[in-house]
Amino acid sequence: MPFTNEQLERYSRHIILKEIGAKGQKKLLNAKVLIIGAGGLGAPAALYLAAAGVGTIGIADADVVDLSNLQRQVIHSTNDIGKRKVESAAETMRAINPDVTVNTYYQFVNSDNILDLIKDYDFILDGTDNFPAKFLINDACVMAKKPLSHAGIIRFKGQLMTILPGEGPCYRCIFKNPPPKDAVPTCKQAGVIGAMGGVIGSLQAMEAVKYITGVGELLSGYLLTYDALKMEFHKIKLPPRGNGCAVCSDHPTITTLIDYEQAVCDLH
């Protein structure tokens, strides 16, 4: 389908980029991205992906908007307090760009539903805050061979990596198992600067756009860390994939999904 005049204008700053062009914009319009978590990371990512014209955006979250979310979850407004986050996020995305089809999933992710949730999407973005969910999403994406952007934020720090199953290392290559409850601080206990979600969530959106359009080099094989206080980005080169990893090596020992015990910061 050719672009409408409105689309030519809306996406003109993309189309003029020689790396994107009309072809890249078509790819974006035909792409499907799933964002798991409509919070600090998912909010900015969803805004940019909707604005970019990613044709189908899925958003999964089982929470409702709370006043304490608004310091960083910029897709929700004061008027949305009490509303399902997926609905609030969907309304904002549709208002930004009517080209986008938004699918909402008002549900928790677990070992029963995750594979079904990710199966129709081209790229998955992890915007969850807890380790059981992060391990589950990693393992499911490795098993289903879905590219994934993983990220975490706390206080004045953030980090992310892109996982290309079968090619680069996965989250479990670095961290073998979730830490015990309360062993490492969570955002709720430790706080997080609002703009951190903007920085890291936008980088996740950037990786999704690069993956879809095939432009540049993805953050596969690296963990990128950001320290806002020192104003430093640091790219840590990771060992190659597999190497004894329980889920992504050629002879995995984890072949079914695991529901780990719920971390403390999940429910208020």
Added chain:
Amino acid sequence: MKITVAGTVKEVADGLTVSQLIEQENVETPRYVTVSINEEFIESGTFETHILKEGDEVEFLYFMGGGAYAFYQ
């Protein structure tokens, strides 16, 4: 001797172990940090016995949550 920690060159005592470096660097969650030396992860059980060498490039990788609450059931 000189080693590189998170991209910064540092002068440290000869014979320093990974555990001692973790303490020196005030790693917040010493039991749950992943350590890579020269782009290879080392087993967490060997932190006390692993002696660093001149020129080693050490990275600490931390668990980081963040994002959306109320996610998992």
